[in-house]
Amino acid sequence: MLAQLLGSAADGIVVAAILAVAAMGFTLQFSLTNVLNLSFGSVMTIGAFTAYLVNVAGLSPWLGLALGTVAGALATVLLGRGVLRLYARRRTQLFEMMMVTLGMSLVIDYGIQAISQNAIYGYTVLQGSPIRMGPIAVTPIQVGIIGIALVLLVAVEAALHLTKLGKALRATAVEPSLARSCGIKTSRVVLVTWLVSGGLCGLAGVVYIISTQSVDYTTGELFLPLIIAAAILGGVGSLRGAVVASLVMGLVTEIVAGFGGAAYSTVAGFAILVVVLLLHPGAVFGGAEDRQLVL
Amino acid sequence: MSGPMALGAVDPQVVPTPGAPVLEARDVAVGYGGVRAVDGVSLAVYPGEVVGIIGPNGAGKSSFLGALGGQVKRSRGHILLGSRDISQLPPHERARLGLVRTFQTTSEFARMTVFENLVTAAEGDSGASLKAVILHPRRTHLREQELSERAFGIMERFEMTHTADLYGRELSGGQRRLVEIMRCLVRHPQVLLLDEPMVGVAPHLTGKLIDDLRGIAADGLGILVVEHALEVVRRLCDRVVVMAFGKVIAAGEFEEVVADPQVQAAYLS
Amino acid sequence: MEGGSDVGAWSFYITTLLVYFVVDALSAFSLNLQFGYAGVVNFGFIVFQAAGAYVAAVVTLGPSGGQASFQQYILGSHLPFPLELLAATLAGAVLSLVVGLFALRRMRRDYQAAVLLIVSLIALQVVSADVPLFNGSNGLTGVTWPFGQLFGATATGSPFLYLGYAAIIGLLVCLGVIWLSRSPWGRSLRAMRDHEDAASAMGLNITSLRLQVFVLGGAIAGLSGGLLVEYIGAWSPGAWGYAETFVIFTAIFVGGVGNYRGVLVGTLLVPIIFLEIPRFLPAVGYPGLTDSLEWVVVGLAWMLCLLFRPRGIIPERRLKASLHGSPREPAPAEGSA
Amino acid sequence: MQARKLMVAVALAALSTLVAACGSTASSGKKGSLVVAGVIAITGTSSFEGSNQSEGVLPALYEINHAGGVLGHQLVYKGVDTRGDPADALPAVQQLLATTSNLVAVAGPGTASAPTIVPVLNSAKIPMTAVAGESAYDQSHYQYFWRLFPPDSANGTAMALWAQRKHYTRVAAVFGSDAGSQGDLPGVLASLQAMHIQVVANISLTPDQSSYQSSVSQLIQAHPDVIMTESDAGTAGTFFGELKSLGGLVPIIGTEATYTTPWLTAVQNAIGPTDFHQYFTSLITAPSKPTAAVTAWNDAVKGAAHQLPVSVNSAENNPFAITYYDGIITLALAMVAAKSTTPSVYNNYIPKVADPGPGKTVVYNFAQGVKALNAGKQIEYFGATGLIDFNKYHNSFGNQEAVTLSASGKTVSLGQVSVAAIEAVPVKGVA
DSSP: HHHHHHHHHHHHHHHHHHHHHHHHHHHEEEEHOOOOOHHHHHHHHHEEEHHHHHHHHHHHHHHHHHHHHHHHHHHIIIIIIIIIHHHHHTTTOOHHHHHHHHHHHHHHHHHHHTTTTTOOOOOOOOOOOOOOEEEEEEEEOHHHHHHHHHHHHHHHHHHHHHHOOOEEEEHHHOOHHHHHHHHHHHHHHHHHHHHHHHHHHHHHHHHHHHHHOOTTTTTHHHHHHHHHHHHHTTTOOOHHHHHHHHHHHHHHHHHHHTTTTTHHHHHHHHHHHHHHHHHOOGGGGTTTTTTOOOO | OOOOOOOOOOOGSSSSSTSSSSSEEEEEEETTTTTEEEEEEEEEOOTEEEEEOOOOOTTSSHHHHHHTSSSSSEEEEEEEEEEEEEEOOOHHHHHTTEEEEEOOSOOTTTTHOOOOOHHHHHHTTTTOOHHHHEEEEEEHHHHHHHHHHHHHHHHHTTTGGGTSSSSSSSSSSHHHHHHHHHHHHHTTTTTEEEEEETTTTOOHHHHHHHHHHHHHHTTTTTEEEESSSSHHHHOOSSSSEETTTTTTEEEOOEEEEEHHHHHHHHHHH | OOOOOOSSHHHHHHHHHHHHHHHHHHHHHHHHIIIIITOOOOHHHHHHHHHHHHHHHHHHHHHHOGGGGGOBBOOOOOOOOTHHHHHHHHHHHHHHHHHHHTTTTOHHHHHHHHHHHHHHHHHHHHHHHOOHHHHHGEEEEOOOOHHHHHTHHHHHTTTHHHHHHHHHHHHHHHHHHHHHHHSHHHHHHHHHHOOHHHHHHHHHHHHHHHHHHEEEHHHHHHHHHHHHHHHHHHHGGGGTTTHHHHHHHHHHHHHHHTHHOOOOOOOOIIIIIIIIHHHOOOOOOSSSHHHHHHHHHHHHHHHHHHHHHOOSSSSSOOOOGGGGTTOOOOOOOOOOO | OOHHHHHHHHHHHHHHHHHHHHHHHHOOTTOEEEEEEEEOSSSSSSTTHHHHHHHHHHHHHHHHHHTTTTTTTTTEEEEEEEOOOOOHHHHHHHHHHHHHHTTTEEEEEEEEHHHHHHHHHHHTTOOOOEEEOGGGGTOOOOOEEEBOOOOHHHHHHHHHHHHHHTTTOOEEEEEHHHHHHHHHHHHHHHHHHHHOOOOEEEEEEOTTSSSSSHHHHHHHHHOEEEEEOOOHHHHHHHHHHEEEEEEEEEEEOOOGGGGSSHHHHHHHHHHHHHHHHHEEEEEEEEOSSSOOHHHHHHHHHTTTTGOOOOOOHHHHOOOHHHHHHHHHHHHHHHHHHHTOHHHHHHGGGGGHHHHHTTEEEEOHHHHHHHHHTTTTEHHHHHHHHTTOOHHHHTTTOOOEEEEEOTTTEEEEEEEEEEEHHHHHSOOOOOO
């Protein structure tokens, strides 16, 4: 019983690490732009397929990790600058913006489906033999993933609080018009946010398929609800919140799965969000309607 | 409020006793996560009276108005409409009892015509009820006609009849303010809370709006108005309350209040 | 089961599309009431249709044979017409009440949409995984039309009759929705959609209104599910993926948000004509390429609509004051007391 | 008013598109060619069904057309996508029936859409060779329904018999929670129960999870000595990969559905070819021995290679493909025997060209069959899947064979489970 619990908890931390990378990216761009970006999962898929192609080309999987990150960043900038701005110019409202991102995700996902011939591709790189500690067994790459998540958290937090750009970003997220009048170039801040969050998103895609060992056009789309749930749960805009929420979600899903309810594991993760909503609507309530679009 | 047009029963407790205030705030406080936006404000508004709230930015005026209307959660104090304590009631119930308000940013229903804006407000207990609409179509129809007449009556009074079929979003800023005020009047309010009603109103129309509001008050309403333009406040209000840092720092007639050195200090800081 | 369908293949096909049109129109009307009028973004819409379909199926399939039989389910019984449709309607309503009580709490609209989308995913996973509930991912089969015995055929065995039956129910409900939308209640919904705070400051009970429209829409969704399942005879998680909700949303966007005529046009264009045309196109590339591209086009259409015609082909109609039978002659100016 | 005009215009435009489109479809294809439609999930979560089908039907059509076609007509394949959902399948099939006057046979429908589609095709009098394992069709009364495919329970019983032969006593059932996989689970469980073999773990895998580590550790702690399994390829890859990396690999017996390229590739990639060869067995419908029919099948696959979605090798070893192939060859021979391509006429000849009987000439491919029929003989088509013998419910299923994949990707036979042995197991609970 305890062994099972410990084993599941270890798995949960691994899942949490993947979730955390994605949730950090999501919350970063969401807190700044206020667009609930439903194409985030599709960009994850782009990152994942990039890593897969690198692998097929026979290059180092670490290069795949790097190029997946770059692909995610570029795709996000392209979508943010190329597409979303078009709508922003036509004064599309926040909510309609979310609808636009949904349309984008349909186009990207099914575009990838068309190109990938709707097939599932195996991605079995970087697997190693497990390290055992009693009931806990983790592979080196899983330890690596946890490490990557922690390093990213520290790095992004530090950048937000220590660099000038990071401070500008936080200021813009809180009060865009005020930031603008203080001489902050919001457009540059937004660009950087697209780059960083897109990079995190692409990286999350690669890390995700390293763990699942396969990639297809639904890869990101299936993971997205968990990301959104973690971001909302963590209190939008807070990186640490996103990480803690990811940890909670990861532990709960894996422990539920470990105790026989594999089918209910994701449901349990969402159930947490629902409970939080019921008990503490304030957690997701902040700012209500008067947020503005920043692009 | 027992005219032929009155819709819905008025709570007898809400009808003010002669000489008593129609709206009273006792020690109302509002806190946002540690910050006290409103810190123990008490005031009273009497029927037929226009009370102005002035004060520098961030004084807590809008938060106070929100607490009165129920949009903002109050952390302390009581709010009385007539002799009834409405502190615990949600906004729509306060409105049904006769406390209505406008908002700092105009809040017209943008994709509804001016006429619809007006009649919607008056619904309260009839149109908002699915049951009444389904089970009593005849009664609903008659009520609709009453409302329609009433809405046109009010539009006449404000010379807005020509805009009846325009969408809220098609109006000018000043017209939007008027729609908000007209919409409030359709409800037969006891108290009208106005949050910066002159913003966006063309200068040559402010005079007329002031006269209109004074006329409304003369009908027996209490009006509480938050306003920045001191000239407007001077012409519109019977009494003025000055707020700064969430507290009332002065109250009285306009001229004596603006002369108060404490008030001048607050404005200058 | 053997229905001797004598109707020509073409009319059979068109009839099926028309039955689907009725079901889609019901869905679109219900969603338009929620979204176009009340501003509630129900991204979990398809769940309520599914609930109706499942309930209509199990209350007509008879008691379940349990684990030993090839399908197992709860609530098995033999309800006669029209109780099975009522049960479906009720199922949609009750489920939306339960979901509405937490999902409709006051929050940002995009959060709300996300939460409802998540509800949709949860429901799909629970039903797929929990076999004793509605036979898991295999779904239920063998559902018949209540008048099947009477006409000696299944719904697909006498498609014209079924179309007539569905069309009458659909027409009545759609007219009802239109009537409600134009009533003072519908006006209150629009006020809530346009400015929630102002609507409540004018005395509208937002919480209650939102729940009302959610439950009413859920009931109609349940009914549409019941009508659909009695026609196709089977229902499984494959039929109610969350993407189905977006097809209906696209129909509303394309046709015209808040305008029922537009919604009808959209329903004809998107889920019917647009999704059927690819069947007539010669196959290109590998099998399935056309299908992928079809969804790419749905996405593009969705985005282009939002860019160029955010209010749809036929935008919401302006309700002139004269429509309310109001007096245009100057009425005596009336004070506030 | 404008709205109404617009609506009319839209409706007219739509109608004209429809008419134009169906006009073009009707005239497509060569003159005199006949259509064999594949009613199957081509997209969606069950899209592998579509691949399985075209891998079998296309070689069959290649063989038939190269032997001169059916009574001078060439056969063409037309895929009809059901998306694995009855609601999508219904209009798709009706559109097919409405626009395809030269439709002679249907391959399919698959499991998910069969309950809705079988009655429709039956009313339209189109013979179908269904690959739907549902036990509901074990006693089918549909006149145009033909199944050369074992019911799900038969495959499960064969797996249990194989486990018994290998002296496995502790079985772990690991099945995906998707429709296809769950369909096969009851047959496996009921057969194990009937043979008193202990099930130490029954694990359900929800497809597309990021990790199955918890399920893996659950499995390892149950200490099974064999795993019986079916799931989609991606899920299996993840699961068995994690099982191996946590050191829990034990022998695996897969259902027939696991013996398809995507699944085999995914799991082989995940655990490596050596381990795969050592641990994996699948029970598939199989010929009793390599026959001329198998040679014909292999030739047909090679001939149709450029049209196939997968490599020749994986198509050759795909049991579903072989089943489809046999079904189409049988139907085509029935047309020749009936001297008619009219579905309602040749339907009655289907058992006549397949079932064994005294004095019948055994044929192993289409050309042989045509030759024998033209010579006035009665024939028995012995298929690539072995003996075809339809019972009164239009069901035919043969022996099951235990196979594995060699490291070089060739099918290696490990032994046989006979129909007689399968039928001797008193499986209860699966109707």
